[in-house]
Amino acid sequence: QVQLQESGPGLVKPSETLSLTCTVSGYSISSGFYWGWIRQPPGKGLEWIGNIFHSGRTYHNPSLKSRLTISIDTSKNQFSLKLSSVTAADTAVYFCARDRIAAGEFDPWGQGTLVTVSS
Amino acid sequence: SALTQPASVSGSPGQSITISCTGTSSDVGGYNSVSWYQQHPGKAPKLIIYDVSNRPSGVSNRFSGSKSGNTASLTISGLQAEDEADYYCTSYTSSDTVVFGGGTKLTVL
Secondary structure (H helix, E strand, C coil): CCEEEEECCCEECCCCCEEEEEEEECCCHHHCCEEEEEEECCCCCCEEEEEEECCCCEEECCCCHHHEEEEEECCCCEEEEEECCCCHHHCEEEEEEEECCCCCCEEEECCCEEEEECC | CCEECCCEEEECCCCCEEEEEECCCCCHHHCCCEEEEEECCCCCCEEEEECCCECCCCCCCCEEEEEECCEEEEEECCCCHHHCEEEEEEEECCCCCEEEECCEEEEEC
């Protein structure tokens, strides 16, 4: 059974970099599939952040692309998200998930982790 | 930009409801990569429909999906109290990206 778990700081200061890691268990990410990040501001809807393939090819939300880095570490079975120059608008629950074909078919999901941007 | 969904829909137990998801020819209308998610409060979303009309293993056959032109639809038949949740659609786009709908809150009366 594939499981995903997000980890990282729950509080980030404005203008700093948000860093999260998703650890995958029950499946080797080097075997295939795409791996994605999605976020949800408190009380709002879901927003796609980006995907990464096991080869390292990435796909980004154009609105975040200039601040976004998604990477993968197959040796640790993890993939990561870095979002620079954060503001309060980046406060959200961040989810990681597997995407079968990099087309928004996310299954399964991690439980999500709340990241608050505040001084 | 985000796909357009109604902010809310409601129905009584046993009834059927339909949630629409409207995009453009560059996303919903151009590809059969539309998915639907159910999200209960405080929980991660759950995939309930993929590729417009396919159900993952374990998802009730009360959930069905379809598409006509630039609009995809999710129908829930035999509405149950446990179906009360937020529902989101997604689509692949011609820019090689993914876009979500704004979400629809389903209330079971």
